[in-house]
Amino acid sequence: MKKLLLLALTPLLFSNCTRDYYENDERIIIEGKVMRNNVPLQNTEVRIYPVYNASPSSGTIGEITFNNSNDYADDGHTIIKTKTDASGKINTSLPRNINTNIYAIKISNGYNSKYYGYISQYNTSNYYVNLGTLNY
Known part of the structure; x- marks a missing residue:
């Protein structure tokens, strides 16, 4: 019986290896608008994900372009x-x-x-950030 229980629980031991961890109920409120040619884009998918290898030096939010394959892109760890x-x-x-x-x-x-x-941290104040208008 003990072996059967251990065998059943083994997948659970490895399930948390690549998981992101979050600080209890601490949340950042995000607001903004997406436009294309001065027309609001409705029903457009928005994903937000953590970045581990960027170090912004200001609070400006703008389009990110990737110059080579080593630049950071969405790795599938979407939070929202x-x-x-x-x-x-x-x-x-x-x-x-x-x-x-x-x-x-x-x-x-x-x-x-x-x-x-x-x-x-440069554009988040009291757990709130306004993205402004993102031109798509």
Whole structure:
């Protein structure tokens, strides 16, 4: 019986190896708007994920371009996945990752995606950040 129990629990021991950890109920409120050619983009997918190898030096949030394959891109560790509303607005919150305080934003419309960054200590005040208008 003990062997059967150990065998049943073994997958659980390895399930947390690549997991992100978050600080209890501590959340950052995020607001912003997505526009294309001065028209709000509605029902557009927005993903927010932690970044471990970026070090922003200001609170400016702008488009991120990747110059080579070593640059950071979404590695599938999305924390928040939401969509813009009818007026292109983003209104969400994300739990604070205990391993980093820097986050990137991926906006996808159809088959096209753009990356924006960074949410960090430079533009977060009292657990709130306004992304402003992100031009897609």
